[in-house]
Amino acid sequence: MQLKKIKTDRPRLADEVYQQILTAIRAGDIKDEDRLVQERLAADLQISRTPIREALLRLEQDGILDSSPRGGFIIHRISDQEVKELYQARAAIEGQAARILAVENNKDKLASLRATIEREENISSPTIEAYFEANRSIHRTFIVQCENRYLLEMFDNIWNRGVGYYLFAAIEKLDLSKSLGDHMSLVDSIASADPTVAMDSVVAHITDGFDLQLEALAKRQ
Amino acid sequence: MQLKKIKTDRPRLADEVYQQILTAIRAGDIKDEDRLVQERLAADLQISRTPIREALLRLEQDGILDSSPRGGFIIHRISDQEVKELYQARAAIEGQAARILAVENNKDKLASLRATIEREENISSPTIEAYFEANRSIHRTFIVQCENRYLLEMFDNIWNRGVGYYLFAAIEKLDLSKSLGDHMSLVDSIASADPTVAMDSVVAHITDGFDLQLEALAKRQ
DNA sequence: AAAATGGATACTGAATACAGTATACAAAAA
DNA sequence: TTTTTGTATACTGTATTCAGTATCCATTTT
Incomplete structure (x- = not known):
């Protein structure tokens, strides 16, 4: 019997948050003026702020979001x-x-x-x-x-x-x-x-x- | 007199850590087997682990580092x-x-x-x-x-x-x-x-x- | 009415604490 | 000797707390 090696990479909450936000943007659930605020998302998703922050920073790095002067992150305005x-x-x-x-x-x-x-x-x-x-x-x-x-x-x-x-x-x-x-x-x-x-x-x-x-x-x- | 608007983006420690690590890799100060461990780097740089972690995750995302099964991050082995x-x-x-x-x-x-x-x-x-x-x-x-x-x-x-x-x-x-x-x-x-x-x-x-x-x-x- | 000021609030970035996981290694069993 | 087991340790990912900063808005001044 050949047993398959069990994948041991630990899934990170931040990865899932990243995907959820991307999916929500694509579905039109997030509008141009919507601010994605760490504390709020953390409350919504019932997890701590840390993985939220990690996901948002990554989305910012990827050019999809910008941090807003009013706090939170917004969809990058494209010229x-x-x-x-x-x-x-x-x-x-x-x-x-x-x-x-x-x-x-x-x-x-x-x-x-x-x-x-x-x-x-x-x-x-x-x-x-x-x-x-x-x-x-x-x-x-x-x-x-x-x-x-x-x-x-x-x-x-x-x-x-x-x-x-x-x-x-x-x-x-x-x-x-x-x-x-x-x-x-x-x-x-x-x-x-x-x-x-x-x-x-x-x-x-x-x-x-x-x-x-x-x-x-x-x-x- | 025209005064120049002062840039208000807050520099993040994570950004500086990112650059320092990249520079160290380029200078050959980090060897192939070296593990970059969050807690250790935090002690070395005398800052908390959080910005270290953010920088390391970003270097991983950029394909420059891999997380090591023994803990820490190592330079990505390129084939x-x-x-x-x-x-x-x-x-x-x-x-x-x-x-x-x-x-x-x-x-x-x-x-x-x-x-x-x-x-x-x-x-x-x-x-x-x-x-x-x-x-x-x-x-x-x-x-x-x-x-x-x-x-x-x-x-x-x-x-x-x-x-x-x-x-x-x-x-x-x-x-x-x-x-x-x-x-x-x-x-x-x-x-x-x-x-x-x-x-x-x-x-x-x-x-x-x-x-x-x-x-x-x-x-x- | 417009501009300036002051303070409260929202939010961030970093520090710290906690709990879980994986690895290393010593000891025990085969 | 080799393999298995158990445990300590290293390290991570997440949660929570703290302190600083920027924005907003009400009030005061011009």
Whole structure:
């Protein structure tokens, strides 16, 4: 009988608090003006302030929250300039992933990517949140497939920064027919085995949504 | 008389601890087997454990330290696979910076880059640490010049991960004559105004040092 | 009415205490 | 000798307390 080693890393409350806050932001449960106050959250969650603080400091470090002059932490206000820079950063990460995958040209990985795209674009209830998650999942699979932990980590950080805004998911209508074509063509460009073609295709795909994103943010404010 | 607004952000002890530990790692004052124990560091620095803990958790989050099964935190052991991935991640970030700079083609920025290269390669005492810092500073200036906070942040994170190994600074001899030519040619490729040329040049420059780096790491263990 | 002042309050950052967990090591058993 | 067991110790993660700081708001002054 082969017994499986029991994982002994102790879960930290701070990690769970971090995830809960991130999830709440994404669900729209935390508004722009809401202040996340350590003592209050501690009372709500019935734990001490310490892990709350650790989680909040980490969310601040990750660029998702800012400490507020009135106390507590608020969702980071993102500027147009920052959005532009995030799009450039995305192009760097996801463009590199495309290059790596094009060079590798692994048929199984490409098939897996196509399967993910088909599955994720089968959104049952078209809310902006669902669209954001589907889009993130699709793009994330490209990174996962190129098996580079750092690119994945940077990808997650970029997308987490936009979680309060559904950044990168700005569309005029909740209509996936346009998106469907676009993602598959990315896989096609990777299948071309030409890293430059693949990267340019991904970069163009990313850049296309930039202006629409700025409009969406303007409407929000 | 115009009075300057006094910065009111309260400095945190944790931030200073973070910097001190990073500096100590870079200086080689912390060895691979050294365990950074919260209580001990608190006694050494004559402060409470709390900011120590905050700094250590952040260094862990940044991938620079791992928590040790024997207690405390140790310098993260980096594998060949991780080095490979870091090189790819660098190529993504620095390659994108080159593209941005090539498109922009700002004469002042290029001149500033050249000045930095000349200054940094004027190392008075050729130690591996000095070489690492000079190399980092040169490469960092490319990122700074493209004015993208996220690329800069990711750049710093990548380089900080290698601080305990002088990663990206593996050379056969402490001789900068080779390095001098290489960095200037990067600026030249950016001056060509062709983003693909610029990026390919930077990526090749980065990739060239990869095998040498693996050898240096093997010798160290 | 607008600006300045003063004090209460909210909240933070750090210090300290407590309880739990994992490792190391000595002693006992096979 | 090797393996197992028990216990002490080191260290962590969390809870609680303390002291300092900044903001808010009411009151006073201009």
